[in-house]
Amino acid sequence: MTATAPTGHGTTKPERAVRQLHHDAGDRPMITIWEVTRACQLVCKHCRADAQHTGHPLQLTTDEGKALLDDIAAFGRPFPIVILTGGDPFERPDLAELVGYGHGLGLHMAVSPSVTPKVTPERLAEIHAAGANALSLSLDGASAATHDAWRGVEGVYERTIAAARAAVAEGLRVQVNSTVTQGNVRELPAILRTVMDLKATMWSVFFLVPTGRGENLLPLVPADNEDVMHWLHDVSTLLAIKTTEAPHFRRVAIQRARALQESPEALAALQAQRGTLYRELTAATADLLTGQETTRRKPRPPIDINSGRGFAFIDHLGDVYPSGFLPHHCGNVKEHGFRAIYRGDPLLQSLRRPNEFHGKCGVCEFNEVCGGSRSHAYAVTGDILASDPTCAYTPPALALPHQRPTHTAH
Numbered sequence: 001m002t003a004t005a006p007t008g009h010g011t012t013k014p015e016r017a018v019r020q021l022h023h024d025a026g027d028r029p030m031i032t033i034w035e036v037t038r039a040c041q042l043v044c045k046h047c048r049a050d051a052q053h054t055g056h057p058l059q060l061t062t063d064e065g066k067a068l069l070d071d072i073a074a075f076g077r078p079f080p081i082v083i084l085t086g087g088d089p090f091e092r093p094d095l096a097e098l099v100g101y102g103h104g105l106g107l108h109m110a111v112s113p114s115v116t117p118k119v120t121p122e123r124l125a126e127i128h129a130a131g132a133n134a135l136s137l138s139l140d141g142a143s144a145a146t147h148d149a150w151r152g153v154e155g156v157y158e159r160t161i162a163a164a165r166a167a168v169a170e171g172l173r174v175q176v177n178s179t180v181t182q183g184n185v186r187e188l189p190a191i192l193r194t195v196m197d198l199k200a201t202m203w204s205v206f207f208l209v210p211t212g213r214g215e216n217l218l219p220l221v222p223a224d225n226e227d228v229m230h231w232l233h234d235v236s237t238l239l240a241i242k243t244t245e246a247p248h249f250r251r252v253a254i255q256r257a258r259a260l261q262e263s264p265e266a267l268a269a270l271q272a273q274r275g276t277l278y279r280e281l282t283a284a285t286a287d288l289l290t291g292q293e294t295t296r297r298k299p300r301p302p303i304d305i306n307s308g309r310g311f312a313f314i315d316h317l318g319d320v321y322p323s324g325f326l327p328h329h330c331g332n333v334k335e336h337g338f339r340a341i342y343r344g345d346p347l348l349q350s351l352r353r354p355n356e357f358h359g360k361c362g363v364c365e366f367n368e369v370c371g372g373s374r375s376h377a378y379a380v381t382g383d384i385l386a387s388d389p390t391c392a393y394t395p396p397a398l399a400l401p402h403q404r405p406t407h408t409a410h
């Protein structure tokens with residue numbers, strides 16, 4: 001069918017607007033990210049890891065990595081998804097061995113490489129054969145000029161497009177990750193078009209946390225965040241979309257489902273509150289899709305996990321963090337084991353009690369399904385439990401009478 005300007009599509013019951021885990025998020029994570037190395041040949045402007053050209057001499061060895069995978073598998077079913085990231089995991093000669101070991105334990109293994117000449121069809125076939133079923137690649141601009149400037153190396157854009165096509169041809173599921181800042185936000189519709197053309201199965205939009213090299217870039221202001229999230233929800237009828245470090249996308253999904261359940265006019269009224277950026281993104285998307293054959297579907301509900309609550313990060317040395325963007329050390333897997341840290345660390349436990357968060361996140365009626373980005377809270381305030389400073393929402397408990405919602409946020 002021919003695309004029309006994005007609007008709400010179908011009716012999602014508000015209670016189904018967000019997917020809930022079927023297990024206790026405090027007992028086991030759904031997603032574990034393991035940074036297998038910090039070695040990387042790129043010099044990306046927003047690198048969380050401040051990656052280096054060579055791996056650290058104390059990064060987890062092959063045997064230590066296998067012990068970590070044993071420990072993750074011991075959480076039992078449903079097994080966590082394990083994403084091997086970096087740096088560049090393709091810098092590790094034992095990458096396929098680690099993938100194969102995890103796959104043999106029953107873990108879902110995915111790989112998130114940097115796009116360098118090491119990403120060849122042969123190596124993609126090797127990790128696929130070892131048991132990896134998904135690959136994620138970064139695309140932060142709609143053109144070589146923007147993307148290569150971010151990555152610090154010419155030719156990365158073209159290589160990324162080629163790597164994505166090779167991975168799809170290989171039979172891997174491809175997720176494209178895009179970091180959004182004030183500098184590239186207006187390129188989002190064109191990036192979306194590229195992600196759709198590549199036949200990626202998921203687009204993950206990451207809201208820049210000013211940490212690592214990302215301190216030199218400008219994150220979106222809260223009102224623009226809100227506009228982008230509403231636009232993302234609109235276009236999630238075209239492609240599965242997730243947000244990273246923007247859990248209030250789940251609040252937006254619920255607000256919109258409630259409005260749509262009330263009436264199409266209520267949803268239109270909610271969209272009409274959006275700002276200039278939303279209108280620009282919407283118009284640009286309609287232009288890009290005019291005359292294109294597209295298939296619309298119900299938005300894929302975002303999953304209810306957050307830093308330390310269904311999600312954890314293990315760095316190259318085996319140190320555990322609630323997220324890769326939250327530099328609060330929770331213990332080392334070689335000393336305590338990942339399961340014990342995930343279940344018992346006091347900080348991780350505190351991240352599972354959103355009613356004890358400070359400021360508006362602590363009193364927000366959405367905090368059980370959102371809780372705010374703890375990474376943004378920490379990066380801006382130094383307090384992990386502070387309110388997420390990137391969220392534009394004012395909970396009714398704090399709102400002045402004229403700010404209280406009439407129909408969408410109960």
Ligand code: SF4
Binds near residue numbers: 251392395
């Ligand atoms: S106030 Fe906090 S908990 Fe509520 S929607 Fe915003 S970020 Fe989420």
